[in-house]
Amino acid sequence: MSTSSRFAVAVHVLTLMAWADEEPLKSEQVAESVNTNAVVIRRMLCELAESNLVVSQTGSMGGSKLARLPERITLLDIYQAVESRGVFSLHRHPPNPDCPVGVNIGTVLNDVLDEVDSAVERVLANMTLRDVVSRLQPCVSTTNGKRASVMTNGKRKQVPRVQSVSARN
Amino acid sequence: MSTSSRFAVAVHVLTLMAWADEEPLKSEQVAESVNTNAVVIRRMLCELAESNLVVSQTGSMGGSKLARLPERITLLDIYQAVESRGVFSLHRHPPNPDCPVGVNIGTVLNDVLDEVDSAVERVLANMTLRDVVSRLQPCVSTTNGKRASVMTNGKRKQVPRVQSVSARN
DNA sequence: CCAACTGTAACTATATTTGTTACAGACGTT
DNA sequence: AACGTCTGTAACAAATATAGTTACAGTTGG
Numbered sequence: 001m002s003t004s005s006r007f008a009v010a011v012h013v014l015t016l017m018a019w020a021d022e023e024p025l026k027s028e029q030v031a032e033s034v035n036t037n038a039v040v041i042r043r044m045l046c047e048l049a050e051s052n053l054v055v056s057q058t059g060s061m062g063g064s065k066l067a068r069l070p071e072r073i074t075l076l077d078i079y080q081a082v083e084s085r086g087v088f089s090l091h092r093h094p095p096n097p098d099c100p101v102g103v104n105i106g107t108v109l110n111d112v113l114d115e116v117d118s119a120v121e122r123v124l125a126n127m128t129l130r131d132v133v134s135r136l137q138p139c140v141s142t143t144n145g146k147r148a149s150v151m152t153n154g155k156r157k158q159v160p161r162v163q164s165v166s167a168r169n
Numbered sequence: 170m171s172t173s174s175r176f177a178v179a180v181h182v183l184t185l186m187a188w189a190d191e192e193p194l195k196s197e198q199v200a201e202s203v204n205t206n207a208v209v210i211r212r213m214l215c216e217l218a219e220s221n222l223v224v225s226q227t228g229s230m231g232g233s234k235l236a237r238l239p240e241r242i243t244l245l246d247i248y249q250a251v252e253s254r255g256v257f258s259l260h261r262h263p264p265n266p267d268c269p270v271g272v273n274i275g276t277v278l279n280d281v282l283d284e285v286d287s288a289v290e291r292v293l294a295n296m297t298l299r300d301v302v303s304r305l306q307p308c309v310s311t312t313n314g315k316r317a318s319v320m321t322n323g324k325r326k327q328v329p330r331v332q333s334v335s336a337r338n
Numbered sequence: 339c340c341a342a343c344t345g346t347a348a349c350t351a352t353a354t355t356t357g358t359t360a361c362a363g364a365c366g367t368t
Numbered sequence: 369a370a371c372g373t374c375t376g377t378a379a380c381a382a383a384t385a386t387a388g389t390t391a392c393a394g395t396t397g398g
Contacts, residue, residue: 004386005258011281012264012274019270026343033268034260037388042344057210059396075281087289091203092384093357096179100204101188101305105181110306112180112244112276112296119288120256127281136270154306163342173355195374206357211375228365229373260385261353 010044010082011075011132014053018070018133024056024063044082051081070129079124086117130165177205179213179251179300180244183222187302193225193232193281201260205276213251248293255286 012034017025029047031038045064048054053073056064066073089108117152181203186194196214200207214233217223222242225233235242259278264271 005261006386007257008278008282011278012270015274016193016268028343033265033271035262035265035271038369039346039389040250040387043346046345056344057396058276058344060340061397062343062395064344088176090177091181093204096202096204099185101181101185102202102204104300104305105184108301109177109180110267111304112293112301113177119292120285123285123288124281124290132274132281135280136273167201169278171348175355195372207354208358208377212377215376225375226365227363227375229371231364231374233375 008083010078015132017066018129024065027065048081073129074125075127076124078119088113179247183298184301186235187298193234195232215252217250242298243294244296245290245293257282
């Protein structure tokens with residue numbers, strides 16, 4: 001149903017910034033981790049900035065970092081920042097108002113879909129960026145007890161853009 | 170996020186059949202209420218039939234009706250019949266595996282998205298087609314205490330296909 | 339002043355859903 | 369058995385939405 005990976009990418013981006021602590025990240029660096037174009041990232045960063053989740057600085061030595069601590073950013077904040085519409089859509093064209101069902105199904109469906117949306121939001125409200133970073137930690141190999149840097153600086157091979165193997169895609 | 174109205178349409182279609190009781194409906198009648206093409210409806214009916222929610226009969230005097238009573242069809246059944254994928258998608262292209270965040274964010278996100286999906290399913294499992302019909306009733310004007318028929322038989326004007334006014338679209 | 343950034347517009351590419359036309363096959367009716 | 373009315377389905381066109389690209393103005397540190 002969702003054809004959008006905006007939420008996933010937004011969480012990824014902000015997780016990078018939480019990981020980087022206070023150091024501002026350049027859109028180019030972020031794009032390399034997400035494996036997409038830097039403009040796509042900058043567009044998303046603008047939305048996240050509008051919702052006061054990140055602050056960006058223009059100019060040389062610029063970049064973006066979290067606007068507040070990771071424990072104060074919930075996944076609901078992120079969701080609301082980048083996914084405007086609810087989980088489901090109603091009919092593309094309005095049903096026939098001359099049909100007793102068609103004329104009223106929208107009202108009933110809206111109630112149901114609102115319940116669904118609320119349930120989603122409740123789940124997302126219960127997890128913070130900090131939680132995401134914590135869940136990430138055990139997977140990451142560290143050589144010296146300190147975090148590995150977000151990205152190495154050297155040139156890296158482009159990751160091939162094959163279809164993800166995840167069952168979700 | 171969801172660009173698909175499949176769930177909404179499926180609920181609409183099945184509600185029509187619940188409303189029509191045992192009388193089989195033709196795809197053309199259903200399409201008129203939904204305000205779309207009959208082939209779109211037939212395609213969906215095939216999916217609903219595969220999930221054993223409706224039974225269809227070919228040939229003259231054919232049509233489709235519910236495979237079981239409305240109180241034994243949950244919205245979750247409908248959702249699973251017509252919406253294959255979860256609520257959110259992961260990255261369109263896999264993240265950079267050379268980045269400590271990129272390599273593991275998918276795993277963490279999958280856990281979160283599974284939680285979201287479960288929450289959605291719990292909500293949908295708690296409502297049946299019968300409930301939808303009940304919620305519909307108070308809105309429908311009946312002239313004699315009996316239900317109005319699903320659609321009048323006469324020619325009707327085509328409903329203009331303007332954008333729905335619902336905030337959800 | 340220059341180089342390195344962000345912000346943003348305009349456009350293309352890709353993916354997905356929806357709508358349409360066409361037709362084979364099923365099945366009552368006559 | 370022929371006919372008209374249905375479903376099932378293929379093949380394709382249109383509409384919509386997301387993602388990716390190029391280009392460039394404006395900001396800022398050095």
